Amino acid sequence: MxxxxxxxxxxxxxxxxxxxxxRPEVISFAGGLPAPELFDMDGWQASFAKAADDRRNLQxxxxxxxxxxxTLIAERMTRRGLPTSQGDLLITTGSQQAxxxxxxxxxxxxxxxxxxxPTYLAAxxxxxxxxxxxxxxxxxxQGMIPAALAEVIARDRPTLVYVVSTFANPSGRTLxxxxxxxxxxxxxxxxxxxxxxxxxxxxxxxxxxxxxLASYGDRVLYLGSLSKIGAPGVRLxxxxxxxxxxxxxxxxxxxADLQTSTIDQAAAAAYLSNTDLDAHVAMLCAAYRxxxxxxxxxLPTTVPEGTTWTHPDxxxxxxxxxxxxVDTADILKKALTHNVAFVPGPPFFATNPDPATFRxxxxxxxxxxxxxxxxxLRITFS
Amino acid sequence: MxxxxxxxxxxxxxxxxxxxxxRPEVISFAGGLPAPELFDMDGWQASFAKAADDRRNLQxxxxxxxxxxxTLIAERMTRRGLPTSQGDLLITTGSQQAxxxxxxxxxxxxxxxxxxxPTYLAAxxxxxxxxxxxxxxxxxxQGMIPAALAEVIARDRPTLVYVVSTFANPSGRTLxxxxxxxxxxxxxxxxxxxxxxxxxxxxxxxxxxxxxLASYGDRVLYLGSLSKIGAPGVRLxxxxxxxxxxxxxxxxxxxADLQTSTIDQAAAAAYLSNTDLDAHVAMLCAAYRxxxxxxxxxLPTTVPEGTTWTHPDxxxxxxxxxxxxVDTADILKKALTHNVAFVPGPPFFATNPDPATFRxxxxxxxxxxxxxxxxxLRITFS
Numbered sequence: 001m002x003x004x005x006x007x008x009x010x011x012x013x014x015x016x017x018x019x020x021x022x023r024p025e026v027i028s029f030a031g032g033l034p035a036p037e038l039f040d041m042d043g044w045q046a047s048f049a050k051a052a053d054d055r056r057n058l059q060x061x062x063x064x065x066x067x068x069x070x071t072l073i074a075e076r077m078t079r080r081g082l083p084t085s086q087g088d089l090l091i092t093t094g095s096q097q098a099x100x101x102x103x104x105x106x107x108x109x110x111x112x113x114x115x116x117x118p119t120y121l122a123a124x125x126x127x128x129x130x131x132x133x134x135x136x137x138x139x140x141x142q143g144m145i146p147a148a149l150a151e152v153i154a155r156d157r158p159t160l161v162y163v164v165s166t167f168a169n170p171s172g173r174t175l176x177x178x179x180x181x182x183x184x185x186x187x188x189x190x191x192x193x194x195x196x197x198x199x200x201x202x203x204x205x206x207x208x209x210x211x212x213l214a215s216y217g218d219r220v221l222y223l224g225s226l227s228k229i230g231a232p233g234v235r236l237x238x239x240x241x242x243x244x245x246x247x248x249x250x251x252x253x254x255x256a257d258l259q260t261s262t263i264d265q266a267a268a269a270a271y272l273s274n275t276d277l278d279a280h281v282a283m284l285c286a287a288y289r290x291x292x293x294x295x296x297x298x299l300p301t302t303v304p305e306g307t308t309w310t311h312p313d314x315x316x317x318x319x320x321x322x323x324x325x326v327d328t329a330d331i332l333k334k335a336l337t338h339n340v341a342f343v344p345g346p347p348f349f350a351t352n353p354d355p356a357t358f359r360x361x362x363x364x365x366x367x368x369x370x371x372x373x374x375x376x377l378r379i380t381f382s
Numbered sequence: 383m384x385x386x387x388x389x390x391x392x393x394x395x396x397x398x399x400x401x402x403x404x405r406p407e408v409i410s411f412a413g414g415l416p417a418p419e420l421f422d423m424d425g426w427q428a429s430f431a432k433a434a435d436d437r438r439n440l441q442x443x444x445x446x447x448x449x450x451x452x453t454l455i456a457e458r459m460t461r462r463g464l465p466t467s468q469g470d471l472l473i474t475t476g477s478q479q480a481x482x483x484x485x486x487x488x489x490x491x492x493x494x495x496x497x498x499x500p501t502y503l504a505a506x507x508x509x510x511x512x513x514x515x516x517x518x519x520x521x522x523x524q525g526m527i528p529a530a531l532a533e534v535i536a537r538d539r540p541t542l543v544y545v546v547s548t549f550a551n552p553s554g555r556t557l558x559x560x561x562x563x564x565x566x567x568x569x570x571x572x573x574x575x576x577x578x579x580x581x582x583x584x585x586x587x588x589x590x591x592x593x594x595l596a597s598y599g600d601r602v603l604y605l606g607s608l609s610k611i612g613a614p615g616v617r618l619x620x621x622x623x624x625x626x627x628x629x630x631x632x633x634x635x636x637x638a639d640l641q642t643s644t645i646d647q648a649a650a651a652a653y654l655s656n657t658d659l660d661a662h663v664a665m666l667c668a669a670y671r672x673x674x675x676x677x678x679x680x681l682p683t684t685v686p687e688g689t690t691w692t693h694p695d696x697x698x699x700x701x702x703x704x705x706x707x708v709d710t711a712d713i714l715k716k717a718l719t720h721n722v723a724f725v726p727g728p729p730f731f732a733t734n735p736d737p738a739t740f741r742x743x744x745x746x747x748x749x750x751x752x753x754x755x756x757x758x759l760r761i762t763f764s
Contacts, residue, residue: 039440048434052427055418058613097639126637231440233644253507257479261643264613
């Protein structure tokens with residue numbers, strides 16, 4: 001009865017697992033949730049009070065988004081190394097919506113979308129719903145391999161390439177600058193779009209920042225988000241796109257929801273105006289660094305010998321692979337009996353799921369809860 | 383470069399005209415905007431203050447929506463004659479998003495969607511972007527004619543039928559109860575879905591309420607909204623759908639934006655809990671009735687002899703047709719030189735635009751401004 005292309009699309013296991021995290025006795029490493037105790041409650045309360053004090057913020061507004069918010073985000077992106085003006089931006093209901101709108105604007109059923117394996121599963125869902133054919137591009141510890149992308153381009157002529165460039169979900173990996181340059185050049189040479197999804201880029205715990213992929217060429221569409229550095233419940237993301245494409249995406253946005261919440265946008269503009277977000281991000285990074293280190297320190301004595309995992313320089317996730325022929329979905333069921341959770345890896349694969357993989361998030365729980373959760377995992381694996 | 387099906391889709395003229403309404407010297411009857419001076423500022427301020435006081439409202443939440451908000455909306459719909467439980471509802475970013483998600487879930491490229499002519503133009507946009515073939519169904523002063531729908535069903539096998547059942551945009555017409563019954567019966571007999579879009583239903587200024595079309599059969603998907611009775615900037619709508627379809631739409635919602643703003647949903651739940659919305663709607667109806675009457679009283683001495691128009695029992699719009707061979711787009715240009723605006727009718731037609739038609743909204747302006755705007759229109763037409 002539903003449209004044919006939706007019949008194979010499954011509900012996101014991560015979203016379904018959110019139900020489990022509501023059981024207070026479970027320590028969940030599953031969802032990609034920021035730590036709620038680190039939200040800047042005072043800052044957001046003041047910002048929403050200010051926004052709700054102006055009746056224009058309860059009215060319809062422009063599809064492109066609040067002018068002040070776009071200006072403030074453009075300034076922030078420019079400071080971070082990606083020169084941007086207000087007119088380059090569309091405000092979206094989270095960066096997830098930016099991804100869906102770009103897909104709506106660019107991808108016809110049957111078009112090829114090139115992705116890393118593993119990659120963000122809600123992106124895979126989005127491309128599948130658009131009827132895209134997903135083609136994996138080989139990657140290593142440094143992310144997508146440009147030579148492999150060149151092969152895929154020659155063979156499959158992708159319409160777009162999707163990359164979580166920095167502290168990727170789920171792998172935690174970061175694409176180094178030379179690869180960014182190569183990928184941007186390939187896109188320009190082959191009249192193809194790259195979507196750079198960058199919700200985690202500001203959450204760096206060690207090493208030096210790498211310029212955004214979008215700074216290497218104008219065939220790169222940049223997706224940004226306040227969810228991980230501000231608050232995800234406010235649902236604010238943005239698309240930075242050249243003016244050859246942005247008006248088309250704005251039309252897709254009109255049809256999708258007319259516009260993102262006027263009051264949320266006004267509150268975010270007030271927040272960016274009146275708060276030192278850099279200081280808040282520095283606080284988040286200090287806290288998350290400790291949580292990452294706690295998890296990485298516990299891992300060698302927690303998981304079976306022969307397990308491999310990534311060492312993320314930032315972001316939210318560690319990606320692991322167990323030795324031997326195991327299914328992490330079975331292990332999750334056992335883990336839940338010990339009141340601890342993670343996400344099995346298979347849904348993050350576009351084509352060839354590896355059932356021995358899984359993802360652990362280290363941001364949601366305090367160091368103490370991480371230690372206790374790892375103790376429960378140790379029992380699970382014993 | 384953009385996807386082929388988007389190349390023919392134009393930006394909404396109504397949205398584009400919003401830019402004009404920002405010029406303070408223009409009295410605009412163009413946009414479908416509620417009156418901002420009637421927003422319940424105290425109620426929304428208190429509701430956002432309450433919502434922003436709980437850090438859970440800054441976190442991610444369930445895709446289906448806030449449980450309390452769904453319960454409160456279900457209770458309100460049940461009181462209005464459509465028995466509904468929380469589990470029947472998906473909260474969306476305005477009812478526009480509900481329409482897009484239903485289209486994503488049900489309509490394949492090439493599928494037929496049956497619509498009235500004229501009808502809500504952003505719905506036409508949404509169906510066009512999905513690659514649907516639009517087939518008009520004849521209508522009269524009482525809206526869609528069931529016998530004409532039966533013919534379309536026999537000939538074109540539509541996947542869905544779209545109806546703004548009460549105080550339609552743009553015509554202002556309301557489908558009477560016997561036609562609702564017939565249309566719901568046709569849908570059930572032919573395994574077809576009806577989308578009942580009902581953002582205006584509570585804004586009744588005369589006559590008796592008609593039960594929702596969805597109360598006549600379970601093949602009717604109901605779209606509701608707080609935009610016209612609460613505040614559009616909060617962007618909250620909902621879909622009521624049977625459990626054979628709702629989970630599929632929830633998956634489409636996950637891919638679209640994960641979820642609607644947690645804090646907006648919490649604020650709306652607080653607003654519905656702590657405010658007498660029925661009393662607020664009664665106040666709105668009294669104010670809008672006066673505005674409608676002001677416009678209808680002025681019309682005979684404003685527009686050329688031979689002009690016809692609808693007499694809406696509620697909602698926001700009067701729909702007009704000028705005599706002779708005229709193009710209302712040309713007249714709009716002249717009207718703008720007199721600092722008054724309306725929307726030309728052609729974009730509201732799926733197939734055969736009538737250039738002599740136009741739409742006037744009577745809710746946004748005070749009676750005094752309506753009188754002045756009609757004076758300017760009189761000069762335009764003189």
